[in-house]
Amino acid sequence: MSLAAYxxxxxxxxxxxxxxxxxxxxxxxxxxxxxxxxLALPLCLELLLQNATAxxxxxxxxxxxxxxxxxxxxxxxxxxxxxxxQARGDVAAVRxxxxxxxxxxxxxxxxxxxxxxxxxxxxxxxxxxxTPSPAASSPQGTAALKTAIGAITNVATVQLDTEWVQxxxxxxxxxxxxxxxxxxxxxxxxxLVIGNTIRLDIQNRRAExxxxxxxxxxxxxxRRPFLWSGIWxxxxxxxxxxxxxxIMVAALAGPAERLALAYGSRxxxxxxxxxTCLATVLGSALLGWIGSWLAATHHIRAIxxx
Amino acid sequence: MIRFESVHKRYPTGREALSGxxxxxxxxxxxxxxxxxxxxxxxxxxxxxxxxxxxRGQVLVGSQNTAQLPARAVxxxxxxxxxxxxDHKLLQDRxxxxxxxxxxxxxxxxRREIDKRMRAALDQVGLLGREKSRPLELSTGExxxxxxxxxxxxxxxLLIADEPTGxxxxxxxxxxxxxxxxxxxVGVTVVIATHDVHLIEQFKSRxxxxxxxxxxxxxxSSTAPSAQxxx
Numbered sequence: 001m002s003l004a005a006y007x008x009x010x011x012x013x014x015x016x017x018x019x020x021x022x023x024x025x026x027x028x029x030x031x032x033x034x035x036x037x038x039l040a041l042p043l044c045l046e047l048l049l050q051n052a053t054a055x056x057x058x059x060x061x062x063x064x065x066x067x068x069x070x071x072x073x074x075x076x077x078x079x080x081x082x083x084x085x086q087a088r089g090d091v092a093a094v095r096x097x098x099x100x101x102x103x104x105x106x107x108x109x110x111x112x113x114x115x116x117x118x119x120x121x122x123x124x125x126x127x128x129x130x131t132p133s134p135a136a137s138s139p140q141g142t143a144a145l146k147t148a149i150g151a152i153t154n155v156a157t158v159q160l161d162t163e164w165v166q167x168x169x170x171x172x173x174x175x176x177x178x179x180x181x182x183x184x185x186x187x188x189x190x191x192l193v194i195g196n197t198i199r200l201d202i203q204n205r206r207a208e209x210x211x212x213x214x215x216x217x218x219x220x221x222x223r224r225p226f227l228w229s230g231i232w233x234x235x236x237x238x239x240x241x242x243x244x245x246x247i248m249v250a251a252l253a254g255p256a257e258r259l260a261l262a263y264g265s266r267x268x269x270x271x272x273x274x275x276t277c278l279a280t281v282l283g284s285a286l287l288g289w290i291g292s293w294l295a296a297t298h299h300i301r302a303i304x305x306x
Numbered sequence: 307m308i309r310f311e312s313v314h315k316r317y318p319t320g321r322e323a324l325s326g327x328x329x330x331x332x333x334x335x336x337x338x339x340x341x342x343x344x345x346x347x348x349x350x351x352x353x354x355x356x357x358x359x360x361x362r363g364q365v366l367v368g369s370q371n372t373a374q375l376p377a378r379a380v381x382x383x384x385x386x387x388x389x390x391x392x393d394h395k396l397l398q399d400r401x402x403x404x405x406x407x408x409x410x411x412x413x414x415x416x417r418r419e420i421d422k423r424m425r426a427a428l429d430q431v432g433l434l435g436r437e438k439s440r441p442l443e444l445s446t447g448e449x450x451x452x453x454x455x456x457x458x459x460x461x462x463x464l465l466i467a468d469e470p471t472g473x474x475x476x477x478x479x480x481x482x483x484x485x486x487x488x489x490x491x492v493g494v495t496v497v498i499a500t501h502d503v504h505l506i507e508q509f510k511s512r513x514x515x516x517x518x519x520x521x522x523x524x525x526x527s528s529t530a531p532s533a534q535x536x537x
């Protein structure tokens with residue numbers, strides 16, 4: 001068979017199998033629906049992950065270092081250090097909170113006013129809040145900055161509170177693992193669902209397959225339309241799952257934005273990136289092909305004309 | 307072309323359909339396989355088309371020993387044999403055109419060529435113009451002729467037919483037999499299983515007479531039965 005004839009035959013089978021699915025729209029949509037729901041769960045987690053990653057990226061930029069000076073260092077010295085830091089390339093901004101300001105703020109917000117009045121001295125040091133430049137906002141950049149600042153005379157401690165970020169990153173890593181596992185399980189489920197559907201298709205068309213074999217069709221020839229059916233189920237299911245996610249995002253975008261606003265964030269719940277959507281549909285098509293190949297190869301071989 | 311050597315066929319049910327059948331059909335021959343129903347005619351045809359395999363003995367088709375043919379090679383083997391089935395075995399949800407074209411599609415023939423040959427085959431059985439009909443819209447006799455068109459469309463060197471005229475009126479039956487004769491004239495080996503003695507009488511062809519799974523006689527229709535089955 002020439003290559004052109006091969007492709008024209010494939011195209012014919014492709015359209016033919018699509019027509020067959022369209023002939024039983026209810027059954028076909030049911031199958032695609034099962035696949036869509038099965039794939040929607042890992043996709044949903046992926047959506048969560050993508051949004052959380054976007055969110056933490058925004059937080060990374062907001063890292064600040066708290067620089068506590070020695071008790072003995074006066075305001076003049078603090079201002080000098082602030083100027084010195086401001087001159088650095090990896091520092092975007094420096095804000096000085098003098099000991100007096102800090103005490104006043106603490107008195108207002110803590111409610112320990114009378115207790116503080118009992119103290120002779122101000123126990124709080126002068127503090128500098130250092131914002132790294134965008135270029136230095138990486139974990140390594142801030143760590144290097146922290147070391148550099150720590151070496152300056154009169155600097156008592158530099159605090160970089162990244163622990164919670166690290167916990168979050170670890171949590172996201174765990175989520176990624178969960179996605180892989182549930183994704184794997186549900187992908188297997190999709191293969192089985194499609195395999196079972198194809199098995200029923202083959203049973204319904206048993207007589208036809210017998211006739212084809214009688215006039216000299218190979219198993220591969222008889223299998224071809226079923227492979228296309230499997231691919232169509234996969235594509236339909238994959239597109240269905242992306243559509244389900246779209247509905248979920250549309251439903252949750254409002255509440256998520258209100259929540260973010262309550263935290264003073266302009267976070268916006270975004271949909272899956274186009275690459276993930278495309279990968280979902282193509283991956284689902286591949287699962288359909290695998291499921292139909294397994295079922296069709298096995299069941300068509302078992303059909304022998306009598 | 308076809309050679310049976312003491313062929314036995316026992317079905318899983320335990321029924322012995324053929325016991326020690328031997329005969330030869332030469333290339334280019336036109337032969338009738340006859341005998342009462344249940345004599346084993348269908349079993350012989352099934353063994354030729356490799357739908358069944360012999361329990362004992364050997365079946366050679368076109369110098370190919372079918373016992374040595376692996377399952378993988380069966381589809382290609384079947385493409386060299388046109389088979390007309392008693393129950394037509396048509397695809398009910400496909401139009402006549404697709405049914406007739408099926409062997410060509412399977413063989414990977416070019417599309418334009420398929421169309422031409424499909425029409426030619428339908429023309430030969432007198433059904434040109436019915437391409438778009440579904441088998442169920444046709445009478446039994448017409449369905450039978452669609453089956454015949456499908457069997458001859460790929461121009462196989464061997465044509466076997468199981469009661470091809472069983473559902474046809476005498477006039478049509480004769481026409482179909484003449485069609486088989488014409489195919490035979492251009493070199494196709496033809497084996498027809500039938501119990502229509504009337505029809506057989508009109509053709510001077512060899513008869514292989516089966517009775518209860520054995521060869522009863524091998525005759526020329528113009529001469530008296532020789533009653534000498536091949537050993």
